[in-house]
Amino acid sequence: MNPLDLGRRILAKTARNDTFELPLFPLNTVLFPGGILPLKVFEPRYVELVSDCMREEKPFGINLIRAGQETGAPADPEPVGCLASISSWDMPELGILQIQVTGGLRFFVEHSHVEANGLVLASASTIAEEPPLALPAKYRACADMLKRIIDHLGHERFQTPFKYDDTVWVGYRLAELLPLKRSARQNMLEMNDSLVRIEILHSFLVRQGLIA
Numbered sequence: 001m002n003p004l005d006l007g008r009r010i011l012a013k014t015a016r017n018d019t020f021e022l023p024l025f026p027l028n029t030v031l032f033p034g035g036i037l038p039l040k041v042f043e044p045r046y047v048e049l050v051s052d053c054m055r056e057e058k059p060f061g062i063n064l065i066r067a068g069q070e071t072g073a074p075a076d077p078e079p080v081g082c083l084a085s086i087s088s089w090d091m092p093e094l095g096i097l098q099i100q101v102t103g104g105l106r107f108f109v110e111h112s113h114v115e116a117n118g119l120v121l122a123s124a125s126t127i128a129e130e131p132p133l134a135l136p137a138k139y140r141a142c143a144d145m146l147k148r149i150i151d152h153l154g155h156e157r158f159q160t161p162f163k164y165d166d167t168v169w170v171g172y173r174l175a176e177l178l179p180l181k182r183s184a185r186q187n188m189l190e191m192n193d194s195l196v197r198i199e200i201l202h203s204f205l206v207r208q209g210l211i212a
Contacts, residue, residue: 019110023049024061024120026077028070030185031062031084032172033129034159035103042096043071045119050086050097059083059104061124064186074118079109080190083126102159105129106189130194133167139198141211143170149177171197178204 025046031037041050053060062084068075083104090098105126112122135143143164150158150173163169175188178201191197205211 019123019125022061022122022124024063024077024122025049026063026065026075026120028065030064030189031082031103032176032189033082033103033106034169034172035176036100036157036159038100040098045117047097049119050099054086054089059085061107061122064182074114074120077120078186080106082106130168130192133194135165135167135170139202142174142198142202142205145205145211146170146173167194167198171201174201
């Protein structure tokens with residue numbers, strides 16, 4: 001069995017909470033808990049979504065697109081996504097919003113429908129947060145590689161504190177930074193076993209000759 005498929009032995013049917021209404025922003029990227037993502041928002045449906053979320057101080061959902069495009073007709077999103085809270089915003093010109101979001105809890109889309117304005121509205125339930133787990137010594141090289149990447153890119157691009165001793169945090173950050181296929185990133189988001197996730201990422205780094 002492909003290790004990514006094995007690692008995907010999700011979460012989803014356990015540890016889910018009551019459903020709630022959530023507007024979705026399908027994208028060709030995966031947002032992870034604790035991640036920071038800048039977005040340029042210009043389509044009227046999403047400008048309205050972001051404006052509502054800022055006014056009401058509530059998150060929206062970011063899901064990887066399974067079929068379709070980011071603009072135009074509503075895309076078909078993956079069922080597991082990540083809550084996005086707006087941490088900063090700017091309007092450099094009328095009708096265009098520049099925002100930065102921070103990833104919160106993962107969620108599962110129970111069902112969804114498309115509103116008249118093209119916005120996808122979901123009935124969703126949050127997935128329990130993965131508990132911190134001390135990083136095993138055999139994966140120390142993964143944390144060292146992550147630290148080098150973050151030092152190179154700049155600490156301001158990441159949310160503090162940096163948790164290089166936490167298997168969950170190291171796995172999420174590597175999953176968002178390494179050159180993985182989108183489907184692989186989605187698998188990293190969906191799996192609920194931080195040791196399986198870090199093992200897959202460790203194997204990837206070894207295969208690429210980045211760590212011994």
